[in-house]
Amino acid sequence: MEFLRTRIEIVKTPSKEEFKTIDSNDKSDRPIIFSAKKHGCIFITDDTPTKKDAEKYVKTLGSKEAIGIFSIHLAIEPDFKTAMKKS
Numbered sequence: 169m170e171f172l173r174t175r176i177e178i179v180k181t182p183s184k185e186e187f188k189t190i191d192s193n194d195k196s197d198r199p200i201i202f203s204a205k206k207h208g209c210i211f212i213t214d215d216t217p218t219k220k221d222a223e224k225y226v227k228t229l230g231s232k233e234a235i236g237i238f239s240i241h242l243a244i245e246p247d248f249k250t251a252m253k254k255s
Contacts, residue, residue, distance in 0.1 A: 210226065213230070214231050
């Protein structure tokens with residue numbers, strides 16, 4: 169989460185006129201892809217059709233690719249049985 173907190177920027181939803189310029193099979197993805205393109209972002213998704221549509225406009229990665237490239241360390245869920253035995 170620390171990695172993401174340092175790299176998140178909240179942007180205004182684009183107008184319908186702006187995101188109509190994006191060709192995507194899923195119309196609900198258009199504003200997201202448009203915003204990624206407009207702000208020079210890397211688009212991360214594991215939704216294969218969305219990834220294919222976004223690749224026309226921006227650098228697109230799956231989550232596993234992003235984890236490897238950005239060296240994101242995943243949080244490991246605590247082993248509750250072990251924790252209970254130690255208590």
